[in-house]
Amino acid sequence: MIKPGKYKKKLAYFWMALGILALGAGWQWIAMLYGPLIVPLPVETIKAMLGLLSSPEGLAEIYQTFYRCLIAMLLLTITAVTAGMLAGFKPWLAQLIKPLSDILIAIPPVALTLLVIFLFGGGGVQTVAVAVALGFPLLYGGTLTAVRSLDRDLLEMFRAYKVSKTVQLWDGFLPAVIYAVIPNILLAAGLVVRLMVMAEIIVGMQRGIGPALSIARVHMDTEELFAWLLLMAAAVLIMEGVLLYLTKKHLLRWQAGR
């Protein structure tokens, strides 16, 4: 039965650490049970991971994918956040955009990738386009919610004190939206990374993490696949978990009272 109230932090960390150990142990056991060809040993996988990070080929692939993700995030942030802000103020715009957003969410990512390939051919630009399109609903929706939940009370205070529109924008609107949107941007980043890799494979790029995965599969190289898996999971984890935590800590400075 859940006991109401907080669970001691130290205990929580203890159990989580135990959980991680259990994962490692379970992994080791399965690896020994099924043989290294099916499931590589944890130690070997970590070695392979480090190998990827230190070898020039590995780094080259990582860089390619990273570069595409960066461009995608830039474009995505600009379009989705602007659209979200505008739609937040003009409900009719939000309703117009809604079907587009719904479709982009409902469509299987692979289908959209194929679509883009059919229409525009295959290439780096197309992978970026796919990532932007698929990341759009998330970031747009998040921004929209942030704008909609702007504090009406503060707005009234601004009007009572006849605060100028410029000041309202810089001191009121922008900080509120930006602080609410940053977590969404981080989530979108995690999503973009995962989508990018998939798009790279389908599009058939030559360089990048996606192609490396494809090749590894053909060679039945589970060790390399596991290495990439952990590497990417760690990257997404870092992005989503740690940065989110840091942001919250910064936000917490002024959000505690609410």
Added chain:
Amino acid sequence: MRASIGSLNRFLYLAGIIIILIVWESIAVRVAAGGLPNIHAVLSSLLLLAGTGELWQHLLISLHRSLTGFATGAALGFFAGAAAGFSKPLYYLLKPLVGIVLCFPAVVVVMLAMVWFGIGAGVAIFITALFTFPLIYISVVESVALMDEQLLEMAAVYRIKKWRLWWHFYLPALATAIIAGFAFAAGTAFRKTVMAELFGSNDGVGYAMAMTRFELDTAALFAWVTVCLLVVAAVELILVKPLTGYLRRWRLPGKTTEAGIGE
């Protein structure tokens, strides 16, 4: 006032769809053959697929895999989630596992699954199950955590027997959040199945989509995409909306599990 806002919204939504369709048509007319098909071409392709039976053949396979994977993942997620909801140590024990599964890029796991299971149904079912599990798990855990403590206290005071507690209180509360979690997970499940099939199967909707590439049959691809959208929409309309509507009846203002019961 209310009625007109509702219909205005619907109108604008349709307007949005119409704009998309218009943009589609106008691009289709200009782009060279092999590019964007116009709506007519897509519809006829769709009918053709339906006529030859190809549509149903692949769709049924995909749905079957989707369901199997979803059921497996959901069952695991449900029981694990219920257990973790009631036991803090277990919750923290499982946290790393669920956390890391959520971070997996789906493609990488697909590649692994292809090495393990070869080309076929196994990949699709495995992927669907694996990615359904954390969603259901989280949904269940959160709903257990949100169970109204005031009601719990009332039950303790009135010494309500354990099984009654389960029947009248725990299960309904769980049901609410689970339905909500299911809604979201069901949509993703089908999409994951299709993705897995694209890479690692010889049949199913995903495979059919991949095949359109080789014949450059854009109209067919669009047709399959429409099928996917329709499936997701159907799940929403036939399963989700009625269920959430039914559950909404006893939603008290203020105190509810927030696990995403649709607005």
Added chain:
Amino acid sequence: MLEFINVTKSFGSRIILENISFRLENNRILAILGPSGIGKTTILRIAAGTLRPDSGEVRSDRQRIGFVFQEPRLLPWRTALANVTLVLKNNKALTNKEQAEKAAAMLKRLGLQGFAHYYPAQLSGGMRQRVALARAFVLEPDLLLLDEPFSGLDLGLKSSLQQMLLELLAWHPTDMLYVTHEPHDAVLLADQAIVLAGEPGRITAGMELDRPREQRDQLYLHAQAAKLTAILTGS
């Protein structure tokens, strides 16, 4: 001078206020009392200019209006100092430095000199309301609007804040509309009190408090409060 002449306000088909008339000038304080939801805050909003009356006239030559709400309504992402300088930004005559100095001086008046760079979340509820007071007074307003600013605070805090308000008013006298549902609060500060009642809300009674604020002793306050309570409860 602020004057309401037969002001009526409706929301949708409901008439909230009807025939509200009063006149405020010469740095007098008018307390507005009445049950919750009757429309007291609406009067303040009309006085502030954020709402327009449906009929009747509002005459006002007031330029600098300070508004203290029930909640502090501070920007959570700005420091206390920045929250106070916020309302000075319209004043082109003051440089940023001068604005900051004025704000700091104001905070000092309210006993918050060490807290200028704290964020609202780091301040207690009473301190936040003090920042809101500082924000209102830093304008050196010619009209002050207060909407039950001390409700929800415990008695000790409330009384110390009321004292601060009195000191601020001594330093910078101004016209003031003070909405409250506590007769004790009204008789402490006001020169005149009006009572709203009925549906739609109308002014049903009034009371003058002739004695200057500084001379109001406990006996006087209790007597007047009792009188006002009697009016409110209609006995």
